[in-house]
Amino acid sequence: MSKLTADLTYDYLSAEAAPTREERIEATYAFGGSCTTLKHGMGQGCTKYNSRKFAQGGGCQLNLALGIVRTFQNSVIIIHGPLGCASNNLGIAGYSKTFRVLKQKQGTDNVWIHTNLDENDVIAGGIDKLRQAILYAEKEYRPDAIIIGNSCVPGIIGDDIDSLIDELDGQLSARVVPVHCEGFKSKFVATGYDSAYHGVLKKLVDPIKKQDRINPDDIAYTTAEETERYINSKTVNLLNVGSTSFGDEFELSRLLKALGLTVRVLPLYASIDEISRIGEAALNVSICATHDDYLIGHLKERFGTDYVIDTLPIGIKNTNQWLRVIARFFKLEDEAEKLIAIETAQLEEALVPFKKELQGKTVFVGGGETRIFTTAEFYQSLGMKVLGLKPHNFDRFAVPMIDDIDDQEAVIDVAPGQPSEELVILNRLKPDLYVGHVGAPAWVTKLGIPNIPLFGQSLNYMGYSGAFELARKAVKSLKNTNFPKKIAANVPLPFRPEWYASNPFDNIKEAQQG
Structure with a gap:
């Protein structure tokens, strides 16, 4: 569906692991400047070669990959690596079970095993430990799937987990899924998503019968097979991500x-059976290109399933656009326009008091690229001025969204982590409101800036009801700013005063144009 991906190929399943995003897609993780200069740099193709002299911090590809696969129902996760690679799972021990219940899914436990590689294993190899873990998982839990997260150490020492899986083929009732998420291979942490979906596509997604797409209005179905074809012809796979709440899923x-x-x-949070039949739908709808493009690209090439990846339904404009694109595919344009008119009229009326409060206020948004641009556009439509944005990375999917920002000189800092850069920018811009990814508000509060989270699993952000909640949250935060003011007055800033007078982008090494 998206013209942006017309020249990309996704035929990588013959390989053991997904390619890195450096190889596969035009993207950058290091840039400092304005909307105008970023768009120019992307057009010239040079920004993807930018780098940093020093990286303060970033994400872990293993954690991003596990964020997908550990939600699957009746599955066991085996983390193959040193003990520290499992530490994140301690913090989410009850997380998956809780959110399965919230999302009205089967409330199974989050089961994970660790191979606990040590110094001896680094020399002798860790395959025997992994073999024991797989056989134990099969015997003890009888899961539908055993998913192996291969961390950096076994990737460096050369543990051949794919050969082990082939060796055990036929001995296990569970499907065994290798996920190669060795973080040293790529500077783009989002490669972890590709790693997870590579394993899922190879081992969990079943083939489907090649059938011509039917017109639901013309079919006269009588058999069970024809009935199923009719249902599939009107079925949409709504692809969720870790940041979508049950409220978001319900609204969309x-x-x-x-x-x-x-x-x-x-x-x-789906079952292995549901995942195995992902190829049966008529349309795949992504709400995050960063998260989903590898998955839906493969499904398009493998099954011919069209997809929507153009926007994220946050705010009025983007929700309307999202609905229109989907409706156009199913030839439901008239129905969509009637729905949009009703929903928009009701929402606009409800937003009137919020617009009065937010008119003329300034905002800075940081987080995932598509989410921050659509969120910024919505606050802009309420009368706020966008001072800056901080995407974790920036790629071709977000380029058209730059034009939605009224002030093309607004600051953009492309950085995974790197709070040292962001705090200098915020200390100078002093926005009235900061909207940011998990972890960032703790830093921002020390500057005395009111802030709200960019997403939350217990909150609603998407669709028309989500737009109302976004406006309500912003007004509520700005009406009572005592907390950030008191924190700023009593908690010291994390860097020396002279750092805040420096150029935050001096650390970025720009690529030389040929």
């Missing part, structure tokens, strides 16, 4: 069902 499903479509929300 509500809108698609209002058009007469059947909605399946997956892959997170």
